Amino acid sequence: MCEDCGCGDPALVPVEVHESLLAGNDKAARHNREHFTEHGVFAVNLMGSPGSGKTGVMEATARSLPRLRMAAMSGDLATDNDARRLERAGIPARSITTGSACHLDAEMVHQALHHLPLAGLDVLVIENVGNLVCPAVYDLGQHVNVVALAVTEGEDKPLKYPVMFRKADLVLLTKIDLLPHLDVDLAAIEAALAETMPDPVVIPVSARTGQGIERWIAWLEERRERAFVRRAVAAGA
Amino acid sequence: MHEYSIVSALLDRIEAEARSRGASSVASIRVAIGVQAGLDPDLLRSAFELARAGTPCAEATLELRAIAAEWRCRACGGELPLAGPRRCPACGSPGRLVAGDEIVLERLELEVA
Numbered sequence: 001m002c003e004d005c006g007c008g009d010p011a012l013v014p015v016e017v018h019e020s021l022l023a024g025n026d027k028a029a030r031h032n033r034e035h036f037t038e039h040g041v042f043a044v045n046l047m048g049s050p051g052s053g054k055t056g057v058m059e060a061t062a063r064s065l066p067r068l069r070m071a072a073m074s075g076d077l078a079t080d081n082d083a084r085r086l087e088r089a090g091i092p093a094r095s096i097t098t099g100s101a102c103h104l105d106a107e108m109v110h111q112a113l114h115h116l117p118l119a120g121l122d123v124l125v126i127e128n129v130g131n132l133v134c135p136a137v138y139d140l141g142q143h144v145n146v147v148a149l150a151v152t153e154g155e156d157k158p159l160k161y162p163v164m165f166r167k168a169d170l171v172l173l174t175k176i177d178l179l180p181h182l183d184v185d186l187a188a189i190e191a192a193l194a195e196t197m198p199d200p201v202v203i204p205v206s207a208r209t210g211q212g213i214e215r216w217i218a219w220l221e222e223r224r225e226r227a228f229v230r231r232a233v234a235a236g237a
Numbered sequence: 238m239h240e241y242s243i244v245s246a247l248l249d250r251i252e253a254e255a256r257s258r259g260a261s262s263v264a265s266i267r268v269a270i271g272v273q274a275g276l277d278p279d280l281l282r283s284a285f286e287l288a289r290a291g292t293p294c295a296e297a298t299l300e301l302r303a304i305a306a307e308w309r310c311r312a313c314g315g316e317l318p319l320a321g322p323r324r325c326p327a328c329g330s331p332g333r334l335v336a337g338d339e340i341v342l343e344r345l346e347l348e349v350a
Contacts, residue, residue: 010348012264015254021246021268021340103239134239137275137340163275166323166334198311198323198331 025138028106032113032141039118042224043126045140047164048148049157050130053174055082056207057148057216058125062089064213068122068220073112075104075129082127092116103134106141123220132157136164143227144169151175155188158196165196170203170219177206240277243340244284248292250342255293260347263297267344271304271337278303306337 020026036043048054058072072093074082080095087093094116096108109126118124126142128135147168149157152175158165165171171193179186193200203219205212251263270276278301289295308317310325310332317325317332324331 010261010350013258013260013347013349015258015345015347017250017254017342017345019250019342021243021250021342024246024249101242103242105242133275137239137243163273166273194322194324195320196323198333 022137022139025106028110029139029141032106032109033143034141035113036118036124036141036143037228039121040228041118041121041124042144042220042227043124043140043142044220045126045128045135045142045145046148047128047132047135047145047168048130048174049132049150049153052130052148052150052153053172053207054127054130054148055085057172057174057205057213058086058091058127059089060205060207060210060213061217062086062091064210064217068217068224069120070123070125071116071118071121072125072127073109073116074127075108077101077129098129102129102131103138104128104140105138109140122224132161132164136161136167144223146170146172148172148174149189151178151182151184151186151189155185156192158189158192162196165193166198168197169223170201171197172212172216173202173204175206175208176204176211177209238280238284240280240284241288243276243281244288247285247342248288248294251294251345252292254345255347258347259349260293261350262348263294264346264348265298265300265344266294266342267300267302269302269304269339269341269343271306271339273306273334273337274340276340302343304337304339307335308332309335 046054070091072086072091073096074093075096075098076082077098083093083095094112096104096112126140145168147164149171151173203212203215205216255263270278285299306319310330312330313328315325315327
């Protein structure tokens with residue numbers, strides 16, 4: 001009740017909250033990350049446009065006799081086609097069908113983890129919903145963000161979708177085998193990446209010819225070692 | 238359209254706050270959004286208009302406060318220009334976004350009967 005005159009009108013109470021609206025997601029993401037780290041599983045959030053070649057790169061990675069034991073989760077609005085493609089390529093995969101959601105969040109990944117055993121794995125690739133906007137906002141508990149950008153997408157995509165590229169640890173420049181058929185300017189792509197990524201790392205790859213796949217696997221191994229092995233040494237383990 | 242997910246988190250957070258303080262409704266809400274947070278303020282407002290029916294926020298005013306971007310050098314702490322390569326013009330080290338990435342519920346006014 002109003003304390004000034006007792007008139008019965010509701011009193012206005014100011015409340016200072018100052019809390020991130022992503023706090024709930026970030027808490028679930030921390031939980032996922034601890035879970036991955038406990039199992040020695042290096043988690044990759046693989047993002048990119050629909051059709052940028054995320055699943056194709058994964059298939060090529062599996063074909064190239066990987067030294068890494070890998071599993072995947074694939075997010076899509078409908079169908080489990082990608083997970084089935086990955087299973088056929090020899091990667092244990094779990095589909096996350098989001099219905100109408102345009103991105104994965106940490107809770108969806110947490111639920112999917114209940115159905116995907118982590119024991120014995122080195123790397124888990126979380127293939128996000130094809131979308132250059134929304135997935136960038138949600139931490140899933142990954143160790144690194146990787147963005148697949150096809151050479152057919154246009155040189156200025158990083159400038160148009162700066163949030164996702166700012167958060168990328170690596171850009172896989174996919175479908176590089178199509179270059180002879182295109183008028184694409186690779187230097188313009190690199191300049192656009194330099195304006196969005198503080199420390200751009202780009203690996204050109206082709207899922208068809210296998211070009212660059214070894215380099216991508218080597219990058220994964222190096223980052224995994226940096227995340228786990230060196231930390232264990234520093235801790236005196 | 239992750240703006241709907243953000244609005245859903247906003248309404249849940251406010252409803253919990255209102256319940257714990259015995260408030261009947263919410264008079265005003267202030268949210269800070271960084272210009273590089275990846276959130277469209279107009280879409281957020283549309284999503285809020287659609288989702289708030291039947292919640293304690295049904296009559297609340299929503300104020301969106303824009304937070305400017307600020308980039309600083311990871312090595313020397315110097316400020317980077319807002320356009321151009323995300324590297325320090327002074328020492329060449331990579332930059333870091335230190336402001337402009339936030340999505341924060343700052344303040345509420347609750348009506349307590």
